[in-house]
Amino acid sequence: MGTYPAAGAGTPVGQGEGIWHVELASDGSAVDAALAAVTPAPSFLARHPERPVLYAVNEMAPAGRLSAWAIGPGSTLRPLGTVSSGGGDPCHLLVHPAGRALYACNYASGTVATVLLEPAGGFDPMALERGEPTVVLGHHGTGPERARQEGPHAHFAAFAPSGRWVLVVDLGTDELRRYRAEPDGRLVADGIAARLPAGTGPRHLAFGPRGALYVAGELAVTVHTLRWDDASGTASHVQVLPACGTGLRSGHRVLPALIGLAGGRLYLSVRGADVIAVFEVSEDGALRPSAEVDSGGTWPRHFAVEVGRMIVANQTGGGLAALALGEPRSADGHAPAEHAQAGIPTVLGRLDLPSPACVIAEQSA
Numbered sequence: 001m002g003t004y005p006a007a008g009a010g011t012p013v014g015q016g017e018g019i020w021h022v023e024l025a026s027d028g029s030a031v032d033a034a035l036a037a038v039t040p041a042p043s044f045l046a047r048h049p050e051r052p053v054l055y056a057v058n059e060m061a062p063a064g065r066l067s068a069w070a071i072g073p074g075s076t077l078r079p080l081g082t083v084s085s086g087g088g089d090p091c092h093l094l095v096h097p098a099g100r101a102l103y104a105c106n107y108a109s110g111t112v113a114t115v116l117l118e119p120a121g122g123f124d125p126m127a128l129e130r131g132e133p134t135v136v137l138g139h140h141g142t143g144p145e146r147a148r149q150e151g152p153h154a155h156f157a158a159f160a161p162s163g164r165w166v167l168v169v170d171l172g173t174d175e176l177r178r179y180r181a182e183p184d185g186r187l188v189a190d191g192i193a194a195r196l197p198a199g200t201g202p203r204h205l206a207f208g209p210r211g212a213l214y215v216a217g218e219l220a221v222t223v224h225t226l227r228w229d230d231a232s233g234t235a236s237h238v239q240v241l242p243a244c245g246t247g248l249r250s251g252h253r254v255l256p257a258l259i260g261l262a263g264g265r266l267y268l269s270v271r272g273a274d275v276i277a278v279f280e281v282s283e284d285g286a287l288r289p290s291a292e293v294d295s296g297g298t299w300p301r302h303f304a305v306e307v308g309r310m311i312v313a314n315q316t317g318g319g320l321a322a323l324a325l326g327e328p329r330s331a332d333g334h335a336p337a338e339h340a341q342a343g344i345p346t347v348l349g350r351l352d353l354p355s356p357a358c359v360i361a362e363q364s365a
Contacts, residue, residue: 001019001020001021001022001045001313001320001353001358001359001360002019002042002045002056002057002091002356002357002358003016003017003018003020003040003041003042003043003317003353003354003355003357004017004043004355004357005017005040005041005323005355006354006355008071008363009350011227012075014069016034016353016354016355017038017040017041017042017148017180017289017354017355018035018036018037018038018039018042018274019036019037019039019042019045019054019056019069019077019352020033020034020036020190020356021033021034021036021074021075021319022353023310024210024266024349024351024360025031026214027048027348027349028309028321028322028323028324028347028348028349028350029351030157030349030351031347032327033060033289033351033353036075036077036245036309036317037056037069037077037079037248039050039056039058039067040058040060040189041060041064042056042057042058042059042061042067042095042358043056043057043059043090043357043358044056044057044059044090044092044093044094044121044358045093045358045360046094046095046102046360047095048095048245049095049097049099049115050099050119050121051099051120051121051173051235052070052071052072052121053068053069053070053071053080053120053121053122054068054069054071054074054077054303055068055069055093055095055102056069057085057090057093057095057104057345058082058085058090058091059089059090059091059107060085060088060089061089061287062083062088062108062109063084063088063089063288064084064087064088064089064090064104064106064108064202065082065083065085065090066082066083066084066085066086066090066102066103066113066115066123066133066279067079067080067081068080068081068082068106068121068122068123070121072166073150073319075179079101080121080122080123080156081123081128083115083123083128083132083133084113084130084132084133085104085106085132085133086104086109086111086112086113086132086133086136087106087108087109087110087111087113087114087120087136087248088106088107088108088109088227089106089107089108089109090104090105090106090107090113090157091105091106091155091248092104092105092154092156092157093150094104094157094159094166094171095159096117096185096224097104097120097159097163097315098185099119099153100115100116100117100185101114101115101116101118101134101184101186102114102117102123102183102202103115103157103187104133104167105154105155105156105157105168106154106155107153107155107171108153109138109153109154109335110138110139110140110151110153110154110172111136111137111138111139112135112136112137112139112154112168112173112177112179112187113133113136113137113239114134114135114136114137114185114186114187115134116134116184116186116205117131117185118186121213122205125358128260130280134210135186135187135328136287137163137179137187137189138152138172139152139154139177139189140152141170141172141173141175142172142173143172143173143174143198143201143219144198144199144312145198145199145219148171148172148201148219149171149174149199149211149364149365150172150173151170151172152170152172152173153170153172153173154168154169154170154256154294155169155170155202155203155204156168156169156203156204156205157169158206159181160207160230161207161230161231162230163181163182164180164181164233165178165180165190165193165230166178166179166180166181166187167193169202169203169215169343170202170251171202171203171218171264172201173203173299174195174196174198174199174201174202175192175193175194175195175196175202175217176192176195176196176202176205176235177189177191177192177193178190178191178192178233178234181318190233191233192343193233193235193342194202194226194234194235194236194257196215196217196224196237196262197220197240199219199220199250200215200217200219200220201217201218201219201220202216202217202218202224202227202259203213203216203217203218203256203257203356204216204257204259205259205356206259206260206261206266207228208261208266208281209281210283210284210285211227211228211229211285212227212228212238212281212285213226213227213228213235213283214224214226214261214266214287215259216243216256216257216258216259216268217240217243217256218255218257221242221244221254221255221256222240222241222242222243223240223242223256223259223266223268223287224239224242225239225270225285225286225287226236226271227285232309236266238285238286239286239287241255241279241287241289242289243277244256244268244270244275244277244292245266245289245292246270246273246274246275246281247273248272248273249273249274249298250271250272250274250298250299250316250317251272251298251299251316251328252270252272253272254270254272254273255270255271255272255358256268256269256270256271256277256303257269257271257300257301258300258302258304259272260303260305260310261281262325262343263297263325263343264280264281264343264345265278265280265281265290265343266278266279266281266287266308267279267303267305267345269295269300269301269302269303269312270292270300270303271299271300271315272299273292273293273296274297274299274300274314275292275293275294275295275300276289276292276293276294276295276303276310276312276345277289277292278290278291278292278293278325278333278343279342280327285320285337286331291344293312293344293345293346294347295312295318295321295323296312296314296318296321296322296323296347296350297312297313297314297315297316297317297318297319297321297350298314298315298316298317298318299314300313300314300315301314301315301316301346301356301357301358302356302357302358302359303359304359304360304361305325305361306320306361309322309323309324309325309348310322310323310327310328310345310357311315311323311326313355313356313358313359314356315355315357316352316355317355318352319349319350319351319352319356320350320353320356320359321347321348321350321351321353322347322348322349322350323345323346323347323348324345324346324348325343325344325345333356
């Protein structure tokens with residue numbers, strides 16, 4: 001689990017800020033929780049696809065950092081090196097499917113950095129020696145909401161299912177930026193894959209079945225369905241729905257965050273409303289609102305879906321929450337009417353940890 005500074009951005013580490021290892025029982029209760037590494041603002045984490053290596057951002061401005069950690073027995077972490085993120089406030093990491101490179105999205109500067117990786121998972125020696133990424137690619141543009149869209153804000157990156165393209169979600173310019181992945185893992189800018197309605201503020205995307213592509217609109221409080229065409233590397237707009245109908249419960253504004261797909265449903269965490277919005281996915285990929293349920297805390301920034309369970313990182317209150325995705329039942333064995341359908345999350349348990357921002361779920365062997 002990655003965290004933000006518990007006492008606020010820019011404050012000294014050592015108050016729980018860092019990377020945590022948490023073991024949860026099937027009922028959602030904590031079996032063990034330990035601070036595995038103390039490091040500034042590791043608000044996003046990513047695993048190497050084959051090696052026991054963990055990567056973390058250090059979300060700081062004006063100059064962010066990226067760190068690599070070897071995972072040892074008992075999920076202990078040993079530092080492997082640190083390099084610049086190539087911009088300010090790195091907020092997302094993507095690892096090449098074959099482990100050839102690490103990609104970082106820098107929110108404040110809108111840049112995307114590539115760091116080539118060694119076969120064992122560590123940073124390329126040249127990058128380590130210089131303390132810099134292998135390649136940094138910039139962008140330009142603005143959007144209508146000047147407080148949040150005064151410039152480009154790279155927020156999330158994902159490979160298309162074919163592995164041919166990398167899409168970067170730009171909250172500041174309302175665009176899905178397109179990049180080609182070279183054989184060695186380097187990215188090459190290749191235009192715009194899709195433009196969202198002005199003021200959408202796209203934050204996150206997920207590829208679905210049959211060419212569907214789903215995008216969370218943070219600023220417009222929407223969820224969008226697009227149709228992906230891999231041959232051209234473009235997506236066309238199909239559908240837009242409100243992200244949720246629940247009003248403001250915490251913070252100053254309702255802001256959708258993360259999309260997850262499992263079991264024919266799309267799950268969307270919505271901060272401020274503090275819910276997980278559930279949508280049914282039809283055969284053609286279109287969405288239908290199904291339910292909105294308590295996230296188990298406030299400001300659900302991130303979540304991970306396991307078999308039958310969702311783990312939610314509630315950043316400002318409630319800590320880490322475990323939600324059941326199976327059919328919930330009352331004490332008499334009957335499913336409550338309001339949650340009669342399997343797949344609707346219900347809170348199993350909570351663990352009070354400081355400012356959780358990202359969670360990677362791994363099933364026990």
